[in-house]
Amino acid sequence: MQVGRRIRERRERAVGRRADTPMPLHESEAIILQSYPLGEADRLVSFLSRSSGRMRGVAKAAKRTKSKFGSTLERLSYIRIWYFERERRDLVSITQTELIESFLELFSDYESGAALALFSEISEVVLPEKEALDAPFRLLLLCARAVKATHKSEVPLAYFCLWTLKLAGWMPPLDSCVICGRALGEEQAFVAPSLHGLACSRCRPAGARLLPKESIALARRMTTQKLEQLVEVSAPPIAVREITSIALDWIEWQAEKRLISRKMWEQKI
Ligand SMILES: [Zn+2]
Numbered sequence: 001m002q003v004g005r006r007i008r009e010r011r012e013r014a015v016g017r018r019a020d021t022p023m024p025l026h027e028s029e030a031i032i033l034q035s036y037p038l039g040e041a042d043r044l045v046s047f048l049s050r051s052s053g054r055m056r057g058v059a060k061a062a063k064r065t066k067s068k069f070g071s072t073l074e075r076l077s078y079i080r081i082w083y084f085e086r087e088r089r090d091l092v093s094i095t096q097t098e099l100i101e102s103f104l105e106l107f108s109d110y111e112s113g114a115a116l117a118l119f120s121e122i123s124e125v126v127l128p129e130k131e132a133l134d135a136p137f138r139l140l141l142l143c144a145r146a147v148k149a150t151h152k153s154e155v156p157l158a159y160f161c162l163w164t165l166k167l168a169g170w171m172p173p174l175d176s177c178v179i180c181g182r183a184l185g186e187e188q189a190f191v192a193p194s195l196h197g198l199a200c201s202r203c204r205p206a207g208a209r210l211l212p213k214e215s216i217a218l219a220r221r222m223t224t225q226k227l228e229q230l231v232e233v234s235a236p237p238i239a240v241r242e243i244t245s246i247a248l249d250w251i252e253w254q255a256e257k258r259l260i261s262r263k264m265w266e267q268k269i
Contacts, residue, residue: 057092072097115153117261161247172197179203
């Protein structure tokens, strides 16, 4: 025990001494989730690293007009990033970035901008810190690219929300009642903001609303088909909107957090 403690103490002292020594430089693909001004000249950046997961870091002097970071730190920018971690510090130091693909132009359109803001906020809220997950990374990029290519964001957003639930293990069953577990079959299904899933007519809580059959069918299709296939066929807009709204309710319920950009999205009409 004593030896173990001595070794541990020695190691702790060593770590203390090394507190400011830079760790090895990391390189990864990344997507910027948010970036905020920090002090006079720096930016605080939240990003999704493909090899290390969601992280936060500081980009020194990034607020200056002739910053070496240029527009790479804008929301949803797909970049290559170089950074190093420091012992005992939560924030990494971003030393260099290189733009792979920009989504900046989409923010000049209200609807696309609101959808992209939701993509980044949901990723920020749902994804665990420092855990490399390739599927959410690909989902984010896929949906942002779909908005860019089609200038339509309703279907990509609904798809993004459903798949976020699915990948997080938060998707309630779409074919049975979440309260009694009975298979819904051809029965009517109900939804309510207080409910994480679909309820049968017997279990529906007060104030629950009927979810049309075509909305349920579309949600099932969205969780099994590719986004390209869904964008090609025209899904009924009301059903798409309904699914987005329910999926956002479920994400908020699971994350125990209200999404700020949801309001922006819902005000678009
Ligand atoms: Zn039931």
